[in-house]
Amino acid sequence: MLKDERISPSQFTLLTTLFTIGSSIIIIPASLVLVAKQDGWISAIVATLFGLLLIYFYSSFPNKYPGKGLPEIIELVFGSYLGKLIIALYFFFSFTLAALVLRNFGDFLKTKIILETPLEAIHIMFLIPVIYAVKLGIETYSRVAELTFPFVILMFIILITLTSPQAEFTNIQPIFGEEAKTIVGGSLSMVGVPFLELILLTTLYSSINNPKKTRKSFLVGVLMGASFLVVTTIYTILVLGVELTSLKVYPTYVWAKKISIADFLERVEVTIAALWGITLFFKLVIAYHVSLILVSKLFKMKDYRILAIPMAFILYVYSLIAYPNSAYFMDFATKTWFAYALLFGLVFPVLLWGVGLFKKDQKT
Template sequence: MGKEESISSRQFVLLVLLFTVGSSIIIIPSSLVITASQDGWISAIVASIIGLGLAYLYSSFPKRYPGMNLPSIAELVLGKFLGRIIIVFYFFFCFTLAALVLRNFGDFMKTKIMLETPLEAIHIMFLIPVIYAVKLGLETYSRVAEITFPFVVLMFIILVGLTSPQINLTNIQPIAGEGLKTIFGGSLSMVGVPFLELVILTTFYTSINHPEKTRKSFLLGVTLGSSILIVTTLFTILVLGVELTKLKVYPTYVWAKKISIADFLERIEVTVAALWGITLFFKLVLSFHASLIMLKKLFNLKDYRLLVIPMSFILYIYSLIAYPNSAYFIDFATKTWLAYALLFGLIFPLLLLIIGSFKGKGQS
């Protein structure tokens, strides 16, 4: 493959943050409010605390297995046969997530912005820069993350600042009125998307040039990303109210449409589309890239780049048949996907750590 790719701990923080925000910023508020009503923002806080716990779990790997990533650890701990079975499972998890993320973008653009454009064309337009980014490698698109991150922050500040005059505090009252059971139940959807999915980032551990800072970077990235999601959920409820948030598939976009300053500054909801598009791009790139690394390990290939073009065609087709419509996806993401994510994001990592500790492997 040539020179090993290398990223700084700061770049890893940004990748974790962008992955966390990803598809979540525009779909999570609705799923939280459907379950927890006006307490959806509290559910987001609970989910974020669980997310930090998961980040702590995932960042245990570099200390126990220095210089190794997820597929290598699976093969070391479980042996070649069982390890490769786990790698196959993780490939399908990463690849399926990439297909779902691509379809999320296509559905949003098709229903809200590019109404007359075929879904297939939207997918192709978005997939081309993704292919280019993965071909260039982790080191290159991590630098792009550094360049685009200030714009993400600026757009988010503009969105929050310009809609602040329209908040209605009665929309979140009574606080905790739905009870603790409902609050914890509502948090599950956000635990599944995106926190359990963060296990994918363990695939890139071998590229972090200061592995001793991995835990700090992971926790910081999750903290910053979850803070954006909490504020987004809170403001969506405060501005739109519970009932309207429940009814809308993309409530964050509707929230942005509320911006109106002196009948002059209006219709700048495109900021949400841009914010979401940037974060979604990195989540798709990381998921697709991780799936190729799994295949590289599985077939002992020298370079994953050989697989980028052929697998992108399969990804394109997979994204078109992934699910029938956006409403179906919301239900799928909060129920069925949670079960899959628990298997890959909690059970398998715990098993690798527990079995590895019993076998005494991976000690430096």
């Protein structure tokens, strides 16, 4: 991380919020409802509680290692050789996440918006502004986040307001109709995407200009993002019902298509898609940015920006071969990816904390 890159705690909050919403707002409602049925929204709340506990844990690192991000902490705790191996693994995790997010966006546009456009062209069009944002640095794209976030809130409020007349409260009944273990089991997909992925944002700790406010800004950002996901899940069930929500790959887009006022205000789902495009963009930018920081630390490079263009070619190819189709991705995201995310988002951080504590005790 370059020393001259600084963001405020409030900017970190917004980046956390947008990362949390990211692609989750498109795919999570279906995975929650598939397991927990009408209680999917309760699973979302349970997942949020798990997520807040995770973030409370993640935000304990700045107090112990002030001014340092994830790669610096890893090398400090595990040493040069083992540390580099773990940083390399985190790079693979972050880079894979970036490829998956890019593919999510491409699949969404290809199947719902611009059906005749080749997937390859969509990926190229989306990658260009991502490369530009990363080359400009975190200060610049954090300011863009401040400008676009009000639009995200506005469009979300409009979506809620215009679809409220079609909400059927019988769709979420009976409340707590599923067993507790089913509701908790349903929450795991949301714990994996996005909460365990948030470990990557600890790489940006060294950019926050007021480290003492890191915990508060992180927790607030996750709570804001999770609120979007919980409300989205509730309204998707209310408007579409359990069966339709669980069957659709992108149920929130189907939900947006329900907007129809006096045969005048219709077909506004493309505008709503722009809302999701914004959150996907920032999640991709952050995941790609973190990837470049990690690989630059791995090879002791002073400036990660020189990697932005060459690594984008690899990301482009990786995104095209990441998975065969959307149906496969839903199964991958709820099962295989959860295992990966658990390793990097919980197992490694706990080891990092435990080994660091042990080494400190030995010194004393």
